[in-house]
Amino acid sequence: MKKTKKITILIDAGHGGQDPGSIGHNGLKEKEVTLKIAINLKKLLNNNKMFHAVLTRNNDSYLSLKKRKNLLKNQKTSLLLSIHVDSSRQQYVSGISIWIVSSNRMYREINNFISDKTEKIYFSKNIEDIFKNNKNDMYLKKTILDLQFNNFQTMEINLSSYIFQEFKKIVKINKKRPNYASLGILSSINTPSILIETGFITNFEEEKKLRTISYQKKIANAIYIALKNYFQNKSISNVLKNIE
Numbered sequence: 134m135k136k137t138k139k140i141t142i143l144i145d146a147g148h149g150g151q152d153p154g155s156i157g158h159n160g161l162k163e164k165e166v167t168l169k170i171a172i173n174l175k176k177l178l179n180n181n182k183m184f185h186a187v188l189t190r191n192n193d194s195y196l197s198l199k200k201r202k203n204l205l206k207n208q209k210t211s212l213l214l215s216i217h218v219d220s221s222r223q224q225y226v227s228g229i230s231i232w233i234v235s236s237n238r239m240y241r242e243i244n245n246f247i248s249d250k251t252e253k254i255y256f257s258k259n260i261e262d263i264f265k266n267n268k269n270d271m272y273l274k275k276t277i278l279d280l281q282f283n284n285f286q287t288m289e290i291n292l293s294s295y296i297f298q299e300f301k302k303i304v305k306i307n308k309k310r311p312n313y314a315s316l317g318i319l320s321s322i323n324t325p326s327i328l329i330e331t332g333f334i335t336n337f338e339e340e341k342k343l344r345t346i347s348y349q350k351k352i353a354n355a356i357y358i359a360l361k362n363y364f365q366n367k368s369i370s371n372v373l374k375n376i377e
C-alpha cells in the first residue's frame with residue numbers, strides 16, 4: 134500500500150505564562166481557554182491517520198512571537214492554526230471570527246526575506262530547487278514567493294468557509310468572512326496561516342460557555358470537522374498538490 138504523507142498542522146495556543154491574553158469579567162483568562170481548545174483539537178487530529186498535529190505550547194508557558202514563528206522556519210507544516218479569544222469594551226459584542234494575513238504585510242515579509250541574505254527559511258522541495266539553481270535571481274525568487282502566497286491565500290479563504298460552516302451550527306458568527314490583518318503570527322512566508330477568535334471573553338454568556346470543558350470540546354470538534362472536510366475535498370487537495 135502506498136504510504137500517504139500526513140498533513141502536519143501546527144496548533145498555536147495564544148498567549149501563556151506571564152501573558153494571560155484578555156481576561157473576562159469573571160476572571161477567565163484567554164491563555165487557559167486557548168490551551169484547552171488546542172489540546173482537544175490536537176487529540177482529535179492525531180486520532181485521524183490523515184493528520185499529524187503539533188502544539189506550539191502544551192502547558193502554561195510563555196512563548197515569544199519569535200519562538201512561535203521559528204517553529205515554522207525549518208519544517209514543512211501544511212497549516213498554522215492560531216487559537217485566540219477576543220475581547221471588547223462593549224460587553225454585548227460576541228461571536229467567532231477568523232483572521233488571515235493581509236497582502237500588504239505578506240509582500241513586505243517577502244521583500245524582507247529576499248533582501249536579507251542571512252535568513253534561512255525552509256520551503257517545499259520544488260521551491261528549494263528553483264532557489265538553488267537561481268541563487269542570484271531576486272526577481273524570480275520574489276515572483277515564486279508571491280505566487281505561493283496567492284495560493285496560500287486561496288487556501289486560507291477556502292478553509293475559512295469550511296470553518297464558518299461548522300461554527301454556524303453551534304455558535305454566533307461575529308463576522309461572516311475572514312478579516313485581513315497585519316499580524317506577526319500569520320506572516321510566515323512558507324506556511325498558510327489562520328487565526329480563530331473563538332468568541333468574546335468580555336461577553337458574559339460567552340465567558341461562561343468558554344469556561345466549560347464541553348464547550349471547549351465543541352469548538353475543537355467544529356474546527357476538526359472543518360479541517361477534515363476541507364482536506365478530504367479532492368478538488369481542493371489538487372490545488373494543494375500544485376503548490377507543493
Ligand SMILES: [Zn+2]
Nearest residue numbers: 147154217218
Ligand atoms: Zn489573543
